[in-house]
Amino acid sequence: MRIGIDIGGTSMTAALVDGASVSFKQRSATAGLRTEDALINTVFETVDRLFAESGISKSEISSMGIGVPGRTDIATGTAILAGNLPVRNTCFKKLLEDRYGIVTYLDNDANCAAWGEYSVGIGKGLDDMVMVTLGTGIGGGIIIDGKILHGQKNRAGELGHQVVDIHGKRCPCGRVGCWETVASTKAMASRVAQEVMAVPYGILADVVNENGGKIDGRTLFIALKRGDRVAMDLFDEYIEMLSVGILNILEAFRPQMLVIGGGVSKEGDVLLLPLRKLIGETPCRIETSALADEAGLIGAALLDLSQK
Amino acid sequence: MRIGIDIGGTSMTAALVDGASVSFKQRSATAGLRTEDALINTVFETVDRLFAESGISKSEISSMGIGVPGRTDIATGTAILAGNLPVRNTCFKKLLEDRYGIVTYLDNDANCAAWGEYSVGIGKGLDDMVMVTLGTGIGGGIIIDGKILHGQKNRAGELGHQVVDIHGKRCPCGRVGCWETVASTKAMASRVAQEVMAVPYGILADVVNENGGKIDGRTLFIALKRGDRVAMDLFDEYIEMLSVGILNILEAFRPQMLVIGGGVSKEGDVLLLPLRKLIGETPCRIETSALADEAGLIGAALLDLSQK
Numbered sequence: 001m002r003i004g005i006d007i008g009g010t011s012m013t014a015a016l017v018d019g020a021s022v023s024f025k026q027r028s029a030t031a032g033l034r035t036e037d038a039l040i041n042t043v044f045e046t047v048d049r050l051f052a053e054s055g056i057s058k059s060e061i062s063s064m065g066i067g068v069p070g071r072t073d074i075a076t077g078t079a080i081l082a083g084n085l086p087v088r089n090t091c092f093k094k095l096l097e098d099r100y101g102i103v104t105y106l107d108n109d110a111n112c113a114a115w116g117e118y119s120v121g122i123g124k125g126l127d128d129m130v131m132v133t134l135g136t137g138i139g140g141g142i143i144i145d146g147k148i149l150h151g152q153k154n155r156a157g158e159l160g161h162q163v164v165d166i167h168g169k170r171c172p173c174g175r176v177g178c179w180e181t182v183a184s185t186k187a188m189a190s191r192v193a194q195e196v197m198a199v200p201y202g203i204l205a206d207v208v209n210e211n212g213g214k215i216d217g218r219t220l221f222i223a224l225k226r227g228d229r230v231a232m233d234l235f236d237e238y239i240e241m242l243s244v245g246i247l248n249i250l251e252a253f254r255p256q257m258l259v260i261g262g263g264v265s266k267e268g269d270v271l272l273l274p275l276r277k278l279i280g281e282t283p284c285r286i287e288t289s290a291l292a293d294e295a296g297l298i299g300a301a302l303l304d305l306s307q308k
Numbered sequence: 309m310r311i312g313i314d315i316g317g318t319s320m321t322a323a324l325v326d327g328a329s330v331s332f333k334q335r336s337a338t339a340g341l342r343t344e345d346a347l348i349n350t351v352f353e354t355v356d357r358l359f360a361e362s363g364i365s366k367s368e369i370s371s372m373g374i375g376v377p378g379r380t381d382i383a384t385g386t387a388i389l390a391g392n393l394p395v396r397n398t399c400f401k402k403l404l405e406d407r408y409g410i411v412t413y414l415d416n417d418a419n420c421a422a423w424g425e426y427s428v429g430i431g432k433g434l435d436d437m438v439m440v441t442l443g444t445g446i447g448g449g450i451i452i453d454g455k456i457l458h459g460q461k462n463r464a465g466e467l468g469h470q471v472v473d474i475h476g477k478r479c480p481c482g483r484v485g486c487w488e489t490v491a492s493t494k495a496m497a498s499r500v501a502q503e504v505m506a507v508p509y510g511i512l513a514d515v516v517n518e519n520g521g522k523i524d525g526r527t528l529f530i531a532l533k534r535g536d537r538v539a540m541d542l543f544d545e546y547i548e549m550l551s552v553g554i555l556n557i558l559e560a561f562r563p564q565m566l567v568i569g570g571g572v573s574k575e576g577d578v579l580l581l582p583l584r585k586l587i588g589e590t591p592c593r594i595e596t597s598a599l600a601d602e603a604g605l606i607g608a609a610l611l612d613l614s615q616k
Contacts, residue, residue, distance in 0.1 A: 128459065140560070144452055151436065151562025152591040158559040163552050166473045166490075175555065182474075244471050247483065251466040252448070252560055254459025283460040 003050065003102070004301030005043065005066040006109065009084030014046045016054055017301035020120035022294050024054040036086050040095060047100070064104040065303035066092050067112030067296045072154050074307070077106040105303035109133075109296050110157060111148050113289075114141025115306050116299025117259050122290035128255040131289075132159055132246070134262035138180040142253065148306050160184065164244050179245035185217040185264055188238050192219055195230050203228035217263040221270060239271070243278040250284055261289040311358065311410070312609030313351065313374040314417065317392030322354045324362055325609035328428035330602050332362040344394050348403060355408065372412040373611035374400050375420030375604045380462050382615070385414040413611035417441075417604050418465060419456050421597075422449025423614050424607025425567050430598035436563040439597075440467055440554070442570035443525075446488040450561065456614050468492065472552050487553035493525040493572055496546050500527050503538050511536035525571040529578060547579070551586040558592055569597040 004017040007030060015025040028046045033039045043066075051058070070082025077093020079085075096104040107115070114123075114131035123129040127146055133139040138160030142149040149156045160180035161173050168177030181187055192215050196205045204223040208215055220238070223231035246258060264271060265288040276286050289295050312325040315338060323333040336354045341347045351374075359366070378390025385401020387393075404412040415423070422431075422439035431437040435454055441447040446468030450457040457464045468488035469481050476485030489495055500523050504513045512531040516523055528546070531539035554566060572579060573596040584594050597603050 142560075144457060145455070147453070149452060149561070152564060153562065156560065156562040158562075161559045162470070162556040163472055164474055164485075166549075166552055167475060177472075241474075244474055248470040248556075249560075251469045252450075252464065252557075253457070254461065254464040254466075256460060 001056065001060050001062065002301040002304070003047065003061055003064040004297040005047065005064065006112070006297040006300055007043070007066065007068045007085065008109070009069065012043065012046060013297055014050045015297055016050065016056065017298050020291065020298060022297060024050055026050045026053065030085060033086055036088060036090055039086050040090065043092070044099060047096070058100055058102060061102050063304040064096055064100070064102050065112070065300035066096065066104065066106045067109040067300035068092070068106065069109050072106060072108045074105075074107050074150065074154050077104060079106065103304070105307060107148065107300070107303055107306070108154065110139030110141040111150070112141075112299035112303065113139075113261050113295040114143055114259070114299065115148055115302060116291050116295040116297070117261070117289060118143045119302045119305060120291070120298060121295060122259055122287050123257050126256045128253070129257045129259060130249055130253055130255045131259040131261055132249070134183070134185055134260060134264045136184060136186045138184050138245070159245065159249060162245060162248055164248065182241040183238070183245055185262065187241075188217070188220060189215045191234055191237070195234060199230050202230055204230050221267050224270070239274050239278060243275060246275070246279060246286070250279070250282060255284055257285040257287060259287050259289055261295055265289045266292065309364065309368050309370065310609040310612070311355065311369055311372040312605040313355065313372065314420070314605040314608055315351070315374065315376045315393065316417070317377065320351065320354060321605055322358045323605055324358070324364065325606050328599065328606060330605060332358055334358045334361065338393060341394055344396060344398055347394050348398065351400070352407060355404070366408055366410060369410050371612040372404060372408070372410050373420070373608035374404065374412065374414045375417040375608035376400070376414065377417050380414060380416045382415050382458065382462050385412060387414065411612070413615060415456065415608070415611055415614070416462065418447030418449045419458070420449075420607035420611065421447070421569050421603040422451055422567070422607065423456055423610060424599050424603040424605070425569070425597060426451045427610045427613060428599070428606060429603060430567055430595045431565050434564045436561070437565045437567060438557055438561055438563045439567040439569055440557070442491070442493055442568060442572045444492060444494045446492050446553070467553065467557060470553060470556055472556065490549040491546070491553055493570065495549075496525065496528060497523045499542055499545070503542060507538050510538055512538050529575050532578070547582050547586060551583060554583070554587060554594070558587070558590060563592055565593045565595060567595050567597055569603055573597045574600065
């Protein structure tokens with residue numbers, strides 16, 4: 001039995017992980033945590049709670065793994081920097097090993113998600129797999145020959161920051177026209193907002209109003225299912241932008257499988273069928289995540305297998 | 309001692325290769341060859357000539373390697389298809405092994421060039437390296453953890469066909485805005501032609517006239533060295549287009565080194581210094597090829613080491 005810990009900018013989870021099966025999942029909020037100490041205490045408290053609720057003893061846990069956003073140093077198990085989280089060279093490996101006496105591994109969240117899908121999810125049994133996680137940004141995790149491609153300073157796989165539109169929009173990373181400026185859920189929501197302004201009494205606007213004026217990753221898909229023409233146009237545009245970056249990944253890596261994760265991946269075939277059509281003939285399977293929200297948590301728990 | 313064979317659309321070479329040292333290089337034309345038989349005979353004749361000129365015996369050759377453009381099947385040593393060459397599922401491995409009784413390996417030319425630089429050139433001693441070859445198109449060879457990344461159907465590393473300009477020009481591959489439409493030597497020459505039309509009495513036009521009206525990969529650099537302002541603008545533009553694709557490669561792979569090959573790489577620091585400035589701070593070394601025109605030939609000869 002292993003423990004997986006998945007830390008994000010709004011919440012974190014810790015759970016017992018046995019293969020692809022997750023139990024006693026404990027969740028805590030991380031949004032609003034201002035200091036490194038507050039974050040560390042939240043992690044400790046959540047893992048303490050996991051032990052208490054499950055009644056499992058430390059000796060039954062073979063290893064722990066932790067996935068964190070942002071820059072990481074996997075050799076020392078350190079979270080270097082992360083946009084929304086108060087980490088600054090926080091050595092979670094040492095902190096957790098000292099507290100629990102269980103060997104602990106750390107990697108970034110996108111690598112953990114890819115590792116989870118590769119180990120026990122949709123990519124099980126393959127050698128080469130690339131996973132892209134569609135969210136506010138676009139993350140990437142690359143598995144080659146059964147190993148996570150870490151690259152220098154564990155910064156490989158920044159697939160959201162490949163420039164696809166040299167005359168496009170500025171990305172927060174500083175470059176112009178990164179894939180995530182056109183294909184992230186945030187980019188999609190921003191296009192929905194524009195079109196709702198332009199067509200204020202259409203179905204898309206209704207969906208937004210019904211959601212209390214909020215636009216999220218599901219808005220477009222709800223309007224699409226109601227047959228909204230504006231949503232159909234936006235969706236076609238989105239799928240095309242998605243396909244451009246995916247085709248670039250295929251040109252570079254030619255993996256056996258490309259897995260799409262993140263909230264949007266729950267749309268399944270609504271997303272996959274038109275996407276596969278645009279991708280065209282290829283020996284690479286295009287799939288959505290099998291482990292969904294738990295890919296990162298499960299992959300983190302199994303990190304010991306990645307560092308052999 | 310090994311034999312390397314490098315087949316291109318205009319000529320081919322075969323030579324003895326000992327580490328990074330090449331001797332008894334034999335060249336033959338391939339432009340104009342219309343049939344598979346004619347090409348095979350040219351290869352045989354060139355290798356026969358190599359044996360005759362060098363006086364070496366077959367028993368002194370431990371292995372042969374052959375680099376070919378286009379699609380390949382490395383398991384069977386087959387050249388499947390190549391734009392300018394009359395190959396069609398031509399199984400060079402079997403043909404050469406049957407004729408010479410020497411174990412033979414085959415890979416595509418960009419992979420051979422990368423393997424050469426990695427094994428005995430500028431990338432010697434590294435684990436991860438990416439090479440881009442700037443010519444009529446842009447080829448790519450990727451080394452990860454000491455192995456060539458082949459991908460499905462040996463089609464990984466098509467770095468010239470990463471889309472960087474979704475609103476750009478159509479590429480012969482069918483996509484729009486591929487990197488090679490803006491950063492290949494052909495793209496550079498096409499911009500030079502445009503500017504010579506616009507500024508017919510400038511230094512750039514002089515350089516073209518002195519070259520019999522022909523524009524090639526050196527034209528821009530000659531005008532640049534003469535202080536031509538148009539050439540300076542074009543060069544700035546070219547270096548920026550080059551940097552976009554290279555930065556994308558760094559985001560995806562974060563290799564220890566990125567090597568630039570192809571004719572343009574001979575410009576050395578003229579190319580490298582402004583390019584490194586645009587790339588900015590990175591743990592990845594940006595270098596030009598050390599083996600120059602012989603990278604592919606040397607890498608082909610050393611292919612036996614790549615398939616272990």
